Amino acid sequence: MRNVFYLLFFGFLLTAVIGLLASWIDRKVTARVQYRVGPPLLQPLIDIIKLLGKETLVPAGASKQTFLLAPVLGISSVMVVSALLWVNDIWVGKGFMGDIIVAIYLLTIPSISIIIGGFASANPLASIGASREMKMILAYELPFVLAVLVPVIKSDYAIRLGDILTSQAENGVVAGSLSGTLALVVAIMSVQAKLAFVPFDIPEAETELGGGVLIEYSGAPLAVFRLMKNMLLFTLPFFLMILYMGGLRLDGVHFLYGILKYIGLVALITVIRNTNPRVRIDQAVKFFWGPMTVIAIVAVVLALIGR
Amino acid sequence: MKLKALLKSPWVFHLSTGSCNNCDIEVLDCLTPRFDIERFGMLLAPSIKHADVLLITGSCNRKSAKRLKRLYEQAPKPCLVVAIGECSLSRGMFIHSYNCPVPLDKIIPVDAYIPGCPPKPEAIIAGVVKLIEKVKAKSRETK
Numbered sequence: 001m002r003n004v005f006y007l008l009f010f011g012f013l014l015t016a017v018i019g020l021l022a023s024w025i026d027r028k029v030t031a032r033v034q035y036r037v038g039p040p041l042l043q044p045l046i047d048i049i050k051l052l053g054k055e056t057l058v059p060a061g062a063s064k065q066t067f068l069l070a071p072v073l074g075i076s077s078v079m080v081v082s083a084l085l086w087v088n089d090i091w092v093g094k095g096f097m098g099d100i101i102v103a104i105y106l107l108t109i110p111s112i113s114i115i116i117g118g119f120a121s122a123n124p125l126a127s128i129g130a131s132r133e134m135k136m137i138l139a140y141e142l143p144f145v146l147a148v149l150v151p152v153i154k155s156d157y158a159i160r161l162g163d164i165l166t167s168q169a170e171n172g173v174v175a176g177s178l179s180g181t182l183a184l185v186v187a188i189m190s191v192q193a194k195l196a197f198v199p200f201d202i203p204e205a206e207t208e209l210g211g212g213v214l215i216e217y218s219g220a221p222l223a224v225f226r227l228m229k230n231m232l233l234f235t236l237p238f239f240l241m242i243l244y245m246g247g248l249r250l251d252g253v254h255f256l257y258g259i260l261k262y263i264g265l266v267a268l269i270t271v272i273r274n275t276n277p278r279v280r281i282d283q284a285v286k287f288f289w290g291p292m293t294v295i296a297i298v299a300v301v302l303a304l305i306g307r
Numbered sequence: 308m309k310l311k312a313l314l315k316s317p318w319v320f321h322l323s324t325g326s327c328n329n330c331d332i333e334v335l336d337c338l339t340p341r342f343d344i345e346r347f348g349m350l351l352a353p354s355i356k357h358a359d360v361l362l363i364t365g366s367c368n369r370k371s372a373k374r375l376k377r378l379y380e381q382a383p384k385p386c387l388v389v390a391i392g393e394c395s396l397s398r399g400m401f402i403h404s405y406n407c408p409v410p411l412d413k414i415i416p417v418d419a420y421i422p423g424c425p426p427k428p429e430a431i432i433a434g435v436v437k438l439i440e441k442v443k444a445k446s447r448e449t450k
């Protein structure tokens with residue numbers, strides 16, 4: 001019973017509320033950068049409510065069950081991984097051995113659900129988008145996993161999120177060291193690609209693919225996909241905070257620092273998104289397998305020699 | 308309830324049925340910093356399946372009328388239609404053309420008309436506001 005509460009309250013409700021707020025921050029900052037006014041505070045929520053009330057169309061020739069189940073798969077995995085992160089963050093030591101590996105796997109499933117949905121919708125543009133998303137996963141997972149190795153090495157080869165947090169509380173945050181900073185840079189770029197934000201929004205490319213993988217979605221499934229993306233906008237920066245910045249501590253002034261860390265990460269991601277043009281898929285793969293992987297390997301080596 | 312949320316975040320899909328491109332440029336002007344329709348929650352939808360409001364420009368010639376019908380059928384309902392510019396209102400200067408047999412509102416139901424050749428961005432925004440008020444009044448009546 002308590003697990004269901006964790007899943008629904010932390011995994012869904014809290015994550016969704018913060019994610020919707022973060023997506024408002026993202027849209028507002030984008031508007032201000034472009035010298036516009038921007039949408040009102042409740043706009044992301046109103047969008048979701050509106051989409052839930054619209055008609056759901058399933059394209060002819062699409063496989064109906066896969067098409068409608070893909071968003072559910074994505075949002076449920078985001079719920080599980082955010083519940084896992086929250087519980088680890090609040091009750092340090094409650095995690096299980098290897099939960100960091102589970103978190104990495106669960107964070108890949110939203111992208112896979114988008115691929116499944118894109119291929120199931122029987123639309124050539126959606127198929128192109130899905131194949132690009134697949135290449136993106138292949139590209140960013142390698143440097144991301146290497147970057148995640150750094151806090152593991154730093155905290156004496158702990159593969160438990162709780163142990164990483166306690167070691168950071170004792171010896172200072174991972175991002176404070178040279179290897180930690182390099183790994184954080186790589187991880188932020190990977191998160192940018194995982195969120196499909198502008199330099200790496202190749203799968204969705206509004207101007208050339210018209211929404212890409214989501215082109216055939218309408219009504220409630222589209223609402224679920226949008227909510228999933230908004231929740232990821234909370235979950236991924238939160239994962240980075242736990243790994244590199246000592247997490248969100250609930251005692252006294254540390255809570256304020258935690259909120260500042262989160263808003264800072266979201267603002268950084270938004271600014272990167274607003275100051276860059278979209279790259280091609282081959283450029284993105286080269287970027288992640290070239291410079292990013294090299295930086296990540298350097299960070300791992302530095303962490304191994306204790307820097 | 309449904310319509311209330313829809314009126315606060317109407318995503319627009321922009322379709323040209325053979326216009327001279329002037330109205331389309333004015334529609335795109337509404338998204339620029341000077342007018343910024345995202346203030347009202349409006350976004351330019353990339354796909355017809357995401358759209359709530361169809362903005363139609365142009366004179367609906369024989370080729371595009373079929374596609375217009377198909378597109379309207381693909382839009383998830385409730386969906387509103389706005390005709391922008393003289394051509395889509397009454398075929399404008401093409402009224403005697405062999406290629407434009409009927410005006411737009413004989414093909415699909417139109418909820419709001421915005422005249423002008425081309426209408427200013429201010430006129431487009433004013434027209435959309437009038438449309439929103441009309442739909443609100445209608446939903447009050449049905450209650």
